[in-house]
Amino acid sequence: MPEVARAAGAARAGQAVVGPDLLRDEVAAVLASGGAVQALFAAAAGDGLEARYVCATPAGDLVLRCPAPRGEVPTIIDLAPHLAWDEREARDLFGLRFAGHEPHRPLVHHPGDLAAWATPVLGDDVHQVAVGPVHAGVIESGHFRFHTVGERIVHLDIQLFHKHRGLERVAEGGSAEEALATVGRACAACSVATGIAIAHAVEAARGLWPDDDLRRSRTLLAELERLYNHLHDIGAICAGVGLAPGAMAFAALKERAQRAIADLAGHRFMFGAVAAGAGAVAADRAAAGRARGALRELAPDVAAAWRSLLFDASLRDRARGAGALPADEARRLGTVGPAARATGVATDARERSPRLRYAGLRPAVPPGAEGDVAARMEARALELTDTLAMLDELLDGPVAPGHALPSAPPSAHGVGRAESPRGETVCAVELDGGAVRRVHLRTASFANWPAVARACRGAILPDFPLVNKSFELCYACVDR
């Protein structure tokens, strides 16, 4: 186990153990160096528990491990407010306490007593509107509790984890391949990005580095996933304002994309297309050419459909100014993906993905990004253009699966990440020989739900479906 260096986390990569008394100094040092703490979770270590902090530092990835002999570590949510849900989850799942994070409001557990988990909102005429977990449309299960005055939303408490399947627990003790098959399937719409993040984490721990073919084949899958998701999401926003022609047009475009994807990768959601240590998808010249041809036909139709939406006054009127998320709030809440870029925060994990093929990529920030529904929609439209261009290049010739090759000595801990259609997803694994001791997945949806609550503050209740659809977050990849 490496020695603990006092407040020097920023200059190290790998893993380090830090006592509870020095934890906050270490975290502060990581932040001061320009690094970030991207995830926090609990793990069993020896007889007790420890808290783990996944840090991205200028020197590389660092897993800080803080033993909690008395079941308690200091909170860091004053230093890194975006980790509030992470601490609540670790407390619920492992019983780990975070001193200073009071009161604890359960996140995974659902106490019957409203006061135990909902935020007290006081004032004249404040009332509550409870929605879910079963909704009116075909959507995932989750509970929303709106605190409103009239129809104006004052505060929103989001209660997820109705779909908690304990997938991280299921994966523990099995092989890395099984972990990818279980945890990687937490969510259909992000299965490629999640799979890549887990595969990267496993390969980082095993000291493997992807060859050119593997980088290309995974990048291809990730962009195909972005393509059908962004088409879906723009359609969902149209549905959110009741614009049936827009919703139907983009649903049809998504269907065409998914048919091309199934033809190329064997599955409409690319299940099973990402493996650890090697590629799992191959296409000969003819198959790649067919997919390229289908996407070349799709591209002008996507552009035309988007142009039509720009001229739809009723959609523009509803989308502009609705559910605005200020940029400083996006930074404070750790918002990722198109939702962050729509506020002007130019962050995209693809820019920092040497394990994939994204040289020269620039985050797509819509001009005059206002952080509202219109901007989130536009961010996706911009990315669709880039993604279609990238796919055209990636499909220029046969697709070989590729391999990950030894490049560094193996270690127990590995960190992986990928930019899903919703933003940066981070995975940390701890391996024990061939077996997985702990795997933790923090998806872009997990990162962004608090931003949904923030964005609908001050909105009217009937705008919530629209604001919610403009983020289009998954519940499945939060609940796991």
Add this chain to the structure above:
Amino acid sequence: MFLLLRDLRRARRDAALPRGPRGALQLRHVDAGSCNGCEHELGAASGPAYDLSRFGISITASPRHADVLLVTGPVTGGMRVALERAYEAMSEPRLVAALGDCALGCGPFRRSPEAAGRLEDVLPVDVRIAGCPPSPDAIAAGLIPLLDRRAGAG
């Protein structure tokens, strides 16, 4: 908007599903712990390319109006009560359809310590639609015969 509708016409042309008998079937969907894949495909089945409403099959907002409860996922502990309540809210005759391998007990989450593992252990299941996720065609093929069955039941 006419530009948008051009795509729909093309999608309609491609759809080669048989026409169903007259009648209607109202579905209420409950996600009991899915990965959202089954939801995407159910959405596609009611979307422009497959358009289940052509057959008289549509999604209704409330279980009180539903003929069929369409359930996805391995029935997690967190969803069990809500699922049972939705079932109780339905009037007779009612049917339950297990949509996807998870609800059938053979999906990737069958080992979940937090879930019942299959819908059959929670509610009586009348219709089974296999697949991970079932394709929109499979969903249509699983539901269209219910139009007849409902006519018989009514």
